Amino acid sequence: MKELLSLRGLIALFLLVVIGVGIFSAVGKIPFGQPDSEVGSAYLEDGRQETGAANTVTSVVVGYRALDTLGEVAVLFIAATGLSTILATSKKRIDRKLEDASLVLKTGCRVFFPMILLFGAYLFIHGHLTPGGGFQGGAVIGSAFLLTYLGCSGRRVSRTASRSLESLSGFGFVFLGLIGLMVGESYFLSNFLPKGELYSLLSAGIFPLIYILIGLKVGAEFAGVIDSMIEESR
């Protein structure tokens, strides 16, 4: 047994060294803090004028690379669906008695839950103005639900609500893209709404709409994942 363990350790060490050498040879020669591609500086220089979003990261994520974002959202959707499918079909259920959460955790989850939700909503509504966006806001909303499941046990997310919110917002994302294909500059997910004034809330065309949809979708997905991790496999 011990020999096997040490063999496993050696293999793991070897793999770590291989990964380390690979990463170093790939990115080790890039000088630190110096832009190496012209695409990046083009985004930094023209991004604000072209898209109307004050946050350049947003103009890349939902503007220039919107199709990649759709792919990311699809990957997350597949992962969440697969997890809930695997956990729902497993027959083995152990009923364990849970310890009651402490008073601090119980009160904390009641006090902080609405605040964290509000912060998550702020992150994705203001994604085109300040740092943050749909994924960050959705993850913050998911962590609010995690706090609820840890602290206020007994409260659950409605399965149908999270599923339908997730599907509707995903559908809305693709639908916005299709509208852009029809009206705007005739490519998928083109920015067909007026750009508005830089730094104002209603600016950057469809970016706030897309980020609100992504935020709702990611938040509902994380809430569903946490629900199936904690409740279904109990």
Place this chain on the structure above:
Amino acid sequence: MIIIATVTVFFMLGAALSVFFFKDLMNAVVASSLVSLTATVLFYLLQAPDVAMAEAAIGVALVTGIFVVAIRRTERYEK
């Protein structure tokens, strides 16, 4: 700034090494979330607040929560 970054990096390395040595897996999970927390500080210092937010929400909160749930399902102490 370079001093704060250096201190953060050493803190991160210490947390990452302590994950390896803890026998109580709950301590190891908390130490690994400390690695994410220091990574958040580093991202912020490198002027990437978007990435820092994603790391804070996913790396510190959600991954830690999922590991805690997994430990509750399995065993707490490493043999």
